[in-house]
Amino acid sequence: MKKASQDISLPRRSFLKKAGVGLAAGAGIAAGMGIAAPKVHAQPTLRWRLVSSFPKSLDTLIGPSEAFAKIVGAMSGGKFTITVHPAGEIVPAFGVLDAAQNGTVECAHTAPYYFFGKDDTFALGTAIPFGLNSRQMQSWLFAGNGLTLFREFYKSYNIINFPMGNTGAQMGGWYRKEIKSLADMKGLKMRTAGIAGKVQERLGAVTVSTPGGEVYTALEKGTIDAAEFVGPYDDLKLGLYKVAPHYYYPGWWEGSAQTDLYVNIKAYEALPAEYKAMIEAAATRSQVLMHAQYDARNPIALKQLVAAGAKLHRFPKDVMNAAFKESNALYAEISAKNPRWKKIYDDYIKFRAEQNMWFRFAEAGFDDFMQAQKL
Numbered sequence: 001m002k003k004a005s006q007d008i009s010l011p012r013r014s015f016l017k018k019a020g021v022g023l024a025a026g027a028g029i030a031a032g033m034g035i036a037a038p039k040v041h042a043q044p045t046l047r048w049r050l051v052s053s054f055p056k057s058l059d060t061l062i063g064p065s066e067a068f069a070k071i072v073g074a075m076s077g078g079k080f081t082i083t084v085h086p087a088g089e090i091v092p093a094f095g096v097l098d099a100a101q102n103g104t105v106e107c108a109h110t111a112p113y114y115f116f117g118k119d120d121t122f123a124l125g126t127a128i129p130f131g132l133n134s135r136q137m138q139s140w141l142f143a144g145n146g147l148t149l150f151r152e153f154y155k156s157y158n159i160i161n162f163p164m165g166n167t168g169a170q171m172g173g174w175y176r177k178e179i180k181s182l183a184d185m186k187g188l189k190m191r192t193a194g195i196a197g198k199v200q201e202r203l204g205a206v207t208v209s210t211p212g213g214e215v216y217t218a219l220e221k222g223t224i225d226a227a228e229f230v231g232p233y234d235d236l237k238l239g240l241y242k243v244a245p246h247y248y249y250p251g252w253w254e255g256s257a258q259t260d261l262y263v264n265i266k267a268y269e270a271l272p273a274e275y276k277a278m279i280e281a282a283a284t285r286s287q288v289l290m291h292a293q294y295d296a297r298n299p300i301a302l303k304q305l306v307a308a309g310a311k312l313h314r315f316p317k318d319v320m321n322a323a324f325k326e327s328n329a330l331y332a333e334i335s336a337k338n339p340r341w342k343k344i345y346d347d348y349i350k351f352r353a354e355q356n357m358w359f360r361f362a363e364a365g366f367d368d369f370m371q372a373q374k375l
Contacts, residue, residue: 043272048082050261051100053093053110055212056086058234060293061259064165064286065109068261071282072275080275082107097262101158106267109164111259113194120334121341123195124348125150125161127254129327132348134166134256134291136355141258144351149344158265162283165259165290168298172248172315173228174240176219179248182318191215191227195330196253202326203319212238219243230257232301233294241310248313252323259290 050069054061062084069082085105087093096108097115112125124131132140140146141163154161173192179185186204197207210218210227218224220243227244228251229235241247261283268276306312335342 043076043079043274045079046081046271046275048080048106048267049085049090050082050107050109051085051087051090051096051105052108053087053096053114055088055093057237060233060290060297061165061167061230062086062109063293064259064290067289068109068164068282068286071285072278075278075282076275080278097157097159100262100264103158103264103266106264108262109259110262111257112161113257116194119340120195120338121153121344124341124344125258125260127257128195128331129199129253130324131255132352132355133359134168134258136352136359137166137256137258138163138287139355140348140351145347146344146351149347153340153344154262155265159262160265160268162261162263162280163258164261164283164286166287166294167230167254167257167259168291168294169231169256170251170254171228171231171235172251173226174219174235174244175226175246175248176222176244177225178246178311178313179316179319181316182322185319188226189224191218191224192253196228198330199253199323199327202330203322216240216243228253231294231298232305233297236301236305241305241308245309245311246313247305247310248315250315252315252320 050065052062052065054065056062065084069084072080072082087096090105091099094114096105096110097118099105100108113123113127116123131137137146141150147161147163150161173190177184179188182203185200188205189208190200190205191208191210192200193207193209200207208218208224210224212229215224215227215229216239219227219240225244227240229238229240231251235241235247261279263279268279271279331345335345
């Protein structure tokens with residue numbers, strides 16, 4: 001075996017020797033002609049920190065961050081390392097925007113609507129009641145004007161965003177008592193927030209801000225009457241069906257929920273072109289992965305929830321109609337006072353109208369038939 005390896009190495013050394021001579025000759029010719037010889041740059045070794053708004057226990061939500069870091073590391077041959085830090089490890093869940101904006105860390109993974117308190121416009125980056133579904137959202141971002149509009153908006157926050165995950169359509173939450181009509185929403189104490197919370201209040205509900213770790217106890221004690229989170233896979237882990245068995249659909253406030261990678265602009269612009277390309281490619285791959293994981297895991301989890309006693313209900317039609325009416329009234333009010341919201345929202349709803357016209361004929365027609373079949 002030793003002799004064979006020596007025999008193979010001889011032509012290899014010969015080739016390298018000739019290649020070296022050729023490169024040297026090429027450099028000499030280029031210099032003689034006054035042309036600068038091409039330079040080979042070694043990529044820098046970098047270490048970034050990514051803070052997440054999601055806990056380690058919710059693997060499908062923090063998963064895109066972990067996948068993103070792994071892909072960047074592999075593409076760079078280990079030279080570009082990104083460490084992932086769950087909510088609370090470096091900064092609180094809702095402190096990740098400030099951390100990326102101020103350069104405390106280089107990047108963050110979050111749901112933009114967490115920051116609607118700074119500007120209602122953030123909500124459009126994740127979900128608004130009766131907004132786009134996940135495929136439509138992805139289309140608006142990548143093939144419409146969505147990403148361009150949001151990158152312009154985020155400049156004032158010193159960040160550049162990359163789409164990096166979507167939950168798909170969410171469920172409507174857990175209720176201690178059945179909702180039979182719009183009248184049952186009056187005085188209902190519900191754990192929710194954001195634009196959805198504003199619409200719920202217009203329906204007569206009382207929105208309550210309860211930390212995720214306290215939701216089960218609050219429902220059990222009757223401190224709150226209802227709570228919403230994501231969908232079957234995540235909800236199963238929370239065990240809310242044990243204290244609030246009525247599980248409603250659809251989550252009309254989240255036809256999909258988009259999450260983003262926020263990168264500090266100064267840190268991003270300092271990167272070589274190859275590393276910038278890696279960030280974009282890895283974020284896009286993670287976008288697809290998160291969506292796929294939710295679609296794959298939710299059906300199994302839903303069956304487990306029903307077997308454990310969860311009672312599935314569709315929201316009454318009068319609740320849906322009233323929520324749709326109040327949502328549009330709210331959007332008109334925000335548009336009248338917030339030009340940054342209006343600029344993005346006007347483009348968003350135009351895209352939504354075109355998408356729903358198309359989905360009505362092709363996607364919905366096919367889905368309606370298939371979902372009525374015994375498979």
